[in-house]
Amino acid sequence: MPNDDRTKIIARRTPESAAMVASVKRAMTMTSILNRLTFDDATEIRTVFSDLIGAPVDDSFSLIPPFYTTGGEHIRIGRNVFINQNCTLYDLGGIDIGDDVMIGPNVSLITSSHPIEPSRRRDGVIAKPIVIGKNVWIAAGVTIIGGVTVGENAVVAAGSVVTKNVPADTLVAGNPARVIRSIAA
Secondary structure, eight states: OOOOTTOEEEETTSHHHHHHHHHHHHHHHHHHHHTTOOTTOHHHHHHHHHHHHTSOOOTTOEEOSOEEESOSTTEEEOSSOEEOSSEEEEOTTOEEEOTTOEEOTTOEEEOEEOOSSGGGTTSEEEEOOEEEOTTOEEOTTOEEETTOEEOTTOEEOTTOEEOSOBOTTEEEEETTEEEEEEOOO
16 A cells, blocks of 8 residues: 555454544544534534544534534634535545635545555555645535645636646536636635
8 A cells, every 4th residue: 555644554353443443433423413503503513523523623613414524523613614415525535624714515535545456455545645725615415535736726626526736716527627717816
């Protein structure tokens, strides 16, 4: 399995994999509580989400349930962040969301994967971080994979699959996403 300073590798049947499974179980319990709340329960949503990620979120944070994650403790949320309904954050590799970010419905931020080779596919999990810069808009139905940084002020168009870094101040779209044009900040 490839490794660089941003890659986390967790082999099966290790203390690290047991900790990962425990984290998933904890997240499943906490997200089931979160997902019983409604948009009008904004204060309680912030409280439960803060417990899920292990850090307080700003009063400007807004999330519309349902929401799904594999752990939660590897998510960092900036100020004035909005996460629409039915989003999934697989955060084993770490997800850093900057200030003033808007995330549309049905967005998936997926930091983890498995080896491609069939004989090694069940050997463990490979995870790389996702970084979302300040003032980014991620539109509906976007998927961003581990190892990607989305630059400040960028827009990721609806339905895009982001496999490579997104430059600041650009609009990207497609599968795989590519730069469509520069945008004014």
